[in-house]
Amino acid sequence: MNANNILCETALKQFDTVAEMLNIEDGIRERMRNPKRSLIVSVPVKMDTGKAKVFKGYRVQHDITLGPSKGGIRYHPNVDLEEISALAMLMTWKCALMHMPYGGTKGGVQCNPEEMSEGEMERMTRRYTTESWGHPFVFQL
Numbered sequence: 001m002n003a004n005n006i007l008c009e010t011a012l013k014q015f016d017t018v019a020e021m022l023n024i025e026d027g028i029r030e031r032m033r034n035p036k037r038s039l040i041v042s043v044p045v046k047m048d049t050g051k052a053k054v055f056k057g058y059r060v061q062h063d064i065t066l067g068p069s070k071g072g073i074r075y076h077p078n079v080d081l082e083e084i085s086a087l088a089m090l091m092t093w094k095c096a097l098m099h100m101p102y103g104g105t106k107g108g109v110q111c112n113p114e115e116m117s118e119g120e121m122e123r124m125t126r127r128y129t130t131e132s133w134g135h136p137f138v139f140q141l
Contacts, residue, residue: 003078008086015089032092035085036103037061041131043109045124048117055111055124059132062088062104066096069105073128075121079108107132 012033019029043055058081061069071091074084084106091104109128113121 003083005082008082011086011089015093032063032089035060035062035088036064038081038085039132040081041128043124043128043131045120045127047120055109055128057107057109057128057132058084059107060084060088060105062106063092064103066103067101069103070095071105071107073107073109073125075109075111075113077110077112079110084108 015033016029019032024032037060039059041057041059043057044052045055047053058079060081062085063069069088069091071088074087087108088104088106091106093104094100095102095104107128109124111124116124
């Protein structure tokens with residue numbers, strides 16, 4: 001089991017423990033264990049060498065019951081959909097616990113930012129946001 005699986009399983013175990021203590025009904029528990037929406041995008045970037053390289057990007061909207069979702073972007077070689085889903089879920093809990101009118105979202109790009117120039121990172125971020133934010137689900141409430 002990799003670290004991303006462990007993060008997801010830990011978040012789900014913590015949720016199940018709290019849901020049991022709060023006596024949350026089964027249908028709501030099942031819904032909250034899963035993200036509302038997930039998106040995988042290709043992120044083509046022109047590298048400083050002049051060659052194009054395609055990265056894999058993710059965007060997960062866990063829940064929007066309390067309002068629009070919030071969350072950042074993670075850049076890491078091992079980012080995957082499971083990790084981004086877990087981080088979006090954790091953002092949902094953080095916002096709810098602080099009584100903030102937001103749901104949880106997280107994005108991620110599978111890359112090694114330590115091996116990329118500032119220009120490459122900027123081009124990648126701009127392309128990632130174009131690819132993921134251009135998708136209709138991001139704007140739905």
